[in-house]
Amino acid sequence: MTMQSLALTETWPVPTAASAVVLADGTVAGRHGPTDHRFPLASVTKPLAAYAVLVAYEEGAVELDEPAGPAGSTVRHLLAHTSGLAFDEHRVSAEPGTRRIYSNAGFEVLADHVAAATDIPFAEYLRQAVLEPLGMTATALEGAGSAAKDAVSTVDDLVRFAAEVQAPRLLDPRTVLDAMTVAWPGLAGLLPGYGRQTPNDWGLGFEIRDAKSPHWTGATSSPRTFGHFGQSGTFLWIDPDAAAACVALTDRAFGPWAVEAWPAFTDAVLHDLRAS
Template sequence: METTTFAATDGFPHTALVGVTGPARTIAVQGDPHTALALASVSKPLSAWGALIAVERGLVDLDEPAGPEGSTLLNLLDHTSGLPFEGDRAQASPGTRRIYSNAGFDALGAHVAAAVGMDFSEWMTREVAEPLGMTEIDVTGRPSAGYRASIEDLLIFGREVLRPALIPAALRDLALMVSREGLKGVVPGYGSFDDNQWGLGFELKGAKSPHWLSDSFPPETAGHFGGQGSFFFVDRSRDLAAAFLSGVTFSEEHKRIWPPLTDEIVARYAQG
């Protein structure tokens, strides 16, 4: 593992923890990889993984009713349940709009918890964190945006997404595919897009611009950013995953450095 400094973070006025991994090992880190900071919405891909484990076990089904009337578990995972960012009153019929929703992911956690017979945080600890060896993660907060973790934890998760052991590769592939193309929706902090592409718990780059990922990334790049200045992405075309933590509210400073930082990561560490 290389300890490094990324030029794109020069002048960033906050903590800038960065990590890069391939499918087998951590490649490079900037800062302390074991400092746990708030993930905010980067919690969502992790919660989605916990839900997909329950799907694989046959404890829940993607097509079963969950959330508001007419919605399914799949609708909660791909932000098409109709639920708003916060609150329990649906704003649209399920499947018709991409409404980015913390409420939807909290409903997802509650639904899975009822099906598996334990708190969702216990399920996440037992079925995700412990099997993967994520020792610094705290999953006791909201499934939508309440977790804390270290760069090391996120890189472990990145390796799981690249080479899944907890779910079949086919289910991973489904999670990273566009779920319902052509739906308009908002990416918080970046605006409205006519085709706001998401998988199951993962945002997909698609053709969105401006974006927190560099425009050089392929459309199928999957990940998430969070309102506490965090990001996580998996670029399967380059067999690479990376994470960023700052522990402070997302701002114009994050928007300034993230596209060049993501470009720098792949320029330095992508193979081939």
């Protein structure tokens, strides 16, 4: 398979970029750039953290519907950004389940909850539960970093993660299906960088594309596409209809350049996949 589309990253106004596509069967369809270079992930940390939380759920350390966070909130609310916690403050700004408030604070509370339940610091639990089993040796949530935004990784490692999500070995496939299914359908909210979306659909740790517009994925991305992007100029999407996932990491902060470049890049990748 020829993935000439990945070379489009060379046109991006960034110092360094790397990208790859991995198919649902685990085949790496293409790589481009320094795929072993470690980049700050920003919010692409969240799917990794969410996966660790789901491992804790399957191990029986936590339940998805047990209380966690503000009064009335649960682990599931925190994963789906419906706990009512504010974006970057440990302050309640809505009743749980009533608004989609994208919340870094919610993921930090979630990490603390899992750490307390397992008696393992969350960064170490993430390493043991997800990173080590998948061979993601270049990935880490270092020190006392936020489980919402402070991991570092490489394209090569995130390819391993994207392959896992498409064909789960660490989790029951039914759990992953739950994670990529809309939780609390119909809730409106702000999608960072893209404004208010109605609805602003989210699964458990993964954003779901649906019919959002504007959006960081492509015009030809299926509504079932799910994933995450980060303010450090990073993204990972999985399109079940295309049976493929794409990772792109850069070292330039998200901004107008990404709003312009990313959708065209994704459409080119999907075109290459369809043409193969």
